[in-house]
Amino acid sequence: MPRILEKNVLFRSFFILLIAFCLALSLVAPSTGADYKGKYPYKVGTTVGMIADIVKQVAGDKARVTNVIGTGVDPHLFNPTRSDVAVLLKSNIVFYAGLLLEGQMTDILVKISRKRPVFAVTELLSDSYLIQDTATNHSDPHVWMDVRGWIKAVEVVADALTQFDPGNDEYYKINAADYLSKLERLDEYAKKVIGSIPTGQKIMITAHDAFRYMGRAYGIEVMGIQGLSTESEAGLKDINRIVDTLVQRKIPAVFVESSVSDKNVRALLEGANSRGREVKIGGELFSDAMGKSGTYEGTYIGMIDHNATTIARALGGQAPARGLNGKLTAEH
Numbered sequence: 001m002p003r004i005l006e007k008n009v010l011f012r013s014f015f016i017l018l019i020a021f022c023l024a025l026s027l028v029a030p031s032t033g034a035d036y037k038g039k040y041p042y043k044v045g046t047t048v049g050m051i052a053d054i055v056k057q058v059a060g061d062k063a064r065v066t067n068v069i070g071t072g073v074d075p076h077l078f079n080p081t082r083s084d085v086a087v088l089l090k091s092n093i094v095f096y097a098g099l100l101l102e103g104q105m106t107d108i109l110v111k112i113s114r115k116r117p118v119f120a121v122t123e124l125l126s127d128s129y130l131i132q133d134t135a136t137n138h139s140d141p142h143v144w145m146d147v148r149g150w151i152k153a154v155e156v157v158a159d160a161l162t163q164f165d166p167g168n169d170e171y172y173k174i175n176a177a178d179y180l181s182k183l184e185r186l187d188e189y190a191k192k193v194i195g196s197i198p199t200g201q202k203i204m205i206t207a208h209d210a211f212r213y214m215g216r217a218y219g220i221e222v223m224g225i226q227g228l229s230t231e232s233e234a235g236l237k238d239i240n241r242i243v244d245t246l247v248q249r250k251i252p253a254v255f256v257e258s259s260v261s262d263k264n265v266r267a268l269l270e271g272a273n274s275r276g277r278e279v280k281i282g283g284e285l286f287s288d289a290m291g292k293s294g295t296y297e298g299t300y301i302g303m304i305d306h307n308a309t310t311i312a313r314a315l316g317g318q319a320p321a322r323g324l325n326g327k328l329t330a331e332h
Contacts, residue, residue: 036165038092045091047102048075049290050144051121053300054157055095057179058172062165066091069102071298074259075288079104088112093164095157098122099130099141101288119160121153131212142287145214147187147304154180186301187217189324190308194218197317203251204311205242205268207260210287220311225264239264243271246279253282253314259289282314296327 036042041064046052052067059065068084069075075097085108088094096102096109098120112118122143129149131140143149158176162169194202195218202220204211209224223245225238245251246268254269256262265281272279285307291297297306305323312319322328 035167036092042092042165043090045088045094047096047105048288049293049298050150050300050303051095051097051153051157053290054121054150054154054179055161058154058158058175059161060171060175062168062171063161069289071292072259072289075101076103078102080108089115092116093160094118095121095160097141099139099143101141117160117164119156121156124152124156125149131216133209140209140212142210143213144300145211145287145304145307146217147183147190148217149213150300151180151183151187154183182301186304186324190214190218190304193308193312193317193319194220195317196319197312197315200249201251201315203245203249204315205246205251205254206285206287207255207257207262207265208287210257211285214307218308225268226260239267239271242268243275246272247275247277250277251279252316253280255282255285255311255314257285257287258291259287280314283310285310295329296325297329301325302327 040062041059042062044052044055044059044063044065046055046065046067048069049067049071052065055063055065066087068080068087069078088108089112093116094109094112096105096118099122100106102109109118122141125143130143132138133140144153154176158172161172165172197220203223204215204220205223205225207224208226209222211222211224214220215222223242225242246254254265256265262281269279269281286297286303290300290303291306296302301324305325306328309319309321309323309328311317313321320326
């Protein structure tokens with residue numbers, strides 16, 4: 001890498017980390033003021049759909065929730081418009097993922113935190129839990145892929161809403177407890193169906209490195225063509241390395257992602273085929289965004305149910321065609 005380019009990359013990385021550090025400091029003890037005195041439903045702004053879904057489950061009819069990064073949109077590359085910023089500015093309380101998932105929104109979140117309470121839903125996760133990426137020296141932000149990690153996010157939301165609107169604290173606690181019981185059941189399901197995949201085929205290959213928490217939680221090896229962020233580029237060396245794995249280990253399927261281009265995955269199929277190994281696309285997984293709004297897959301539970309079911313069935317495991325709750329919209 002030319003020295004000038006290397007310096008620019010290092011400066012950009014340092015600048016992003018500096019902004020994130022300032023944001024963390026500004027949100028250590030956000031001022032929520034006295035009991036909420038406004039009208040119901042109050043406005044909640046969120047960055048991604050997985051967070052919006054938590055808030056809807058916990059806040060119920062007390063809040064109107066709007067997320068600015070829509071279905072099928074890659075948060076790594078998302079550049080907010082004025083209307084997106086306006087949504088957050090007009091919200092009474094804001095939730096975001098953190099861990100640099102919303103890299104291009106970090107400075108905006110800093111500004112908003114000076115005017116209203118802003119919470120990172122990953123703030124309860126310890127350094128020992130977080131997976132570090134050696135290439136970027138950043139923490140992997142895709143914690144929702146491990147249901148137990150996302151349970152911590154539910155706790156953050158429930159506590160924040162109780163601080164913001166203490167008059168309805170029992171309502172939030174009841175809703176959170178009900179939702180958490182559903183997540184416990186989802187976690188057990190993912191363990192069971194992914195655990196049923198034959199040992200030799202227990203490897204999940206996808207477009208980018210969004211599934212490492214899932215791999216660690218449910219005992220499946222994961223391999224992404226690109227790195228943590230879809231901003232990184234996959235080279236011929238990366239493609240050939242994974243083709244070698246597909247051929248040598250006789251992996252039957254690879255997966256595309258709903259918010260990432262499938263061109264690199266298609267290159268894997270061509271590479272394996274040229275070496276006499278037929279590999280299929282095992283299905284489309286939800287990585288950085290949930291399914292379409294209004295569908296079961298457009299909820300966090302539906303997203304993980306879909307992923308676990310699709311992975312298990314494509315790699316030779318046992319899982320019901322319609323998933324944990326019999327609600328998946330198409331057979332897998």
